[in-house]
Amino acid sequence: MTWTGGCLCGGVRYEVEADPMWISHCYCSICRKQTGALVGTYVGFPAGSVRWAAAEPARYRSSKEVERSFCSKCGGTIGFHRVHETSLTAGSFDDPGGLMFEGEDNDHVWCQERVSWFHVSDDWPRHDRFPPGRNEELEDLSGNPIRG
Numbered sequence: 001m002t003w004t005g006g007c008l009c010g011g012v013r014y015e016v017e018a019d020p021m022w023i024s025h026c027y028c029s030i031c032r033k034q035t036g037a038l039v040g041t042y043v044g045f046p047a048g049s050v051r052w053a054a055a056e057p058a059r060y061r062s063s064k065e066v067e068r069s070f071c072s073k074c075g076g077t078i079g080f081h082r083v084h085e086t087s088l089t090a091g092s093f094d095d096p097g098g099l100m101f102e103g104e105d106n107d108h109v110w111c112q113e114r115v116s117w118f119h120v121s122d123d124w125p126r127h128d129r130f131p132p133g134r135n136e137e138l139e140d141l142s143g144n145p146i147r148g
């Protein structure tokens with residue numbers, strides 16, 4: 001399966017050959033500020049699986065281990081880049097409806113920062129911060145160059 005997507009103006013385009021590892025709704029204040037929305041929805045892929053078909057997006061380092069990418073022309077939010085993975089904004093896919101399938105590890109994260117009047121009704125797991133084991137995983141990878 002090849003997934004495709006890009007920004008609003010089409011200046012940034014990508015292709016991904018891998019299947020998504022997870023889809024995650026993040027309510028943290030940083031996702032909120034960067035996307036302008038009350039939740040940032042990201043689709044996770046292993047580092048190296050995203051191919052930029054046109055211009056690469058601009059990047060902003062939002063915290064020690066994370067860069068966020070966007071189109072410098074239209075402002076479309078594209079990705080969330082870590083040492084070991086590239087997460088793409090669900091809304092930047094050409095067909096986000098096709099992303100849902102068995103075997104993904106989908107959840108809601110950083111619920112402790114959710115805006116109180118914003119509700120999503122589904123049965124995906126909800127975590128105050130990250131799911132169990134995720135903090136340890138990120139700590140182990142800390143300090144390595146961002147490859148995602």
Ligand SMILES: [Zn+2]
Nearest residue numbers: 007009071074
């Ligand atoms: Zn653009």
Ligand SMILES: [Zn+2]
Nearest residue numbers: 026027028031
């Ligand atoms: Zn977030």
